[in-house]
Amino acid sequence: xxxxxxxxxxxxxxxxxNVTLSCEQNLNHDAMYWYRxxxxxGLRLIYYSQIVNDFQxxxxxxxxxxxxxxxxSFPLTVTSAQKNPTAFYLCASSMPGQLNNSxxxxxxxxxxxVT
Amino acid sequence: DQQVKQNSxxxxxxxxxxxxxxxxxxxxxxxxxxxxxxxPAEGPTFLISISSIKDKNEDGRFTxxxxxxxxxxxxxxxxxxxxxxxxxxxAASVLKKFxxxxxxxxxVIP
Numbered sequence: 476x477x478x479x480x481x482x483x484x485x486x487x488x489x490x491x492x493n494v495t496l497s498c499e500q501n502l503n504h505d506a507m508y509w510y511r512x513x514x515x516x517g518l519r520l521i522y523y524s525q526i527v528n529d530f531q532x533x534x535x536x537x538x539x540x541x542x543x544x545x546x547x548s549f550p551l552t553v554t555s556a557q558k559n560p561t562a563f564y565l566c567a568s569s570m571p572g573q574l575n576n577s578x579x580x581x582x583x584x585x586x587x588x589v590t
Numbered sequence: 591d592q593q594v595k596q597n598s599x600x601x602x603x604x605x606x607x608x609x610x611x612x613x614x615x616x617x618x619x620x621x622x623x624x625x626x627x628x629x630p631a632e633g634p635t636f637l638i639s640i641s642s643i644k645d646k647n648e649d650g651r652f653t654x655x656x657x658x659x660x661x662x663x664x665x666x667x668x669x670x671x672x673x674x675x676x677x678x679x680x681a682a683s684v685l686k687k688f689x690x691x692x693x694x695x696x697x698v699i700p
Contacts, residue, residue: 523686
């Protein structure tokens, strides 16, 4: 069964600690994305990657870092510099390829709580 | 600055009637528009999309309408079913970046 796996579903950390959220996909999609959802707000783009070893900042990249060493994997690190890290984090992928329009497919998210 | 807006946080509809969810956008460069359905603590699920060269796309009970001159997008669900109760997000894309609205919570009353 193809899909996007985010782990863990719930994550708790103390303030000042870095934490890495996992995202793996077996859809053979080229592009991967990280979004954050806060109550009453839409999904906001943190980082995205169109190909391996390349990624771009989204609208709220400060305090986050990513890597894209493999096509299947796009981990997100929430650093201690992120002022409000508690949120629901969503990973997504798409296959833009030669198709200009291709929807995002999402994982089931990781709820991060920092105290 | 919110480029995609959903001005109705919630909507209640009787089962069997039509649900109409609305979305406005500001960036005229958007070329692809989508609707997603989301349950709590889960990822959004893709419902339907439309390219900017079209004004209507239909898939079963779901129809998306695009009015480019008004920069307005709508999703029609007919007939509405209790299982349609969820939060619906509209999204718009340009240069492979996707921008989302804040969502509309739809409740279908049996």
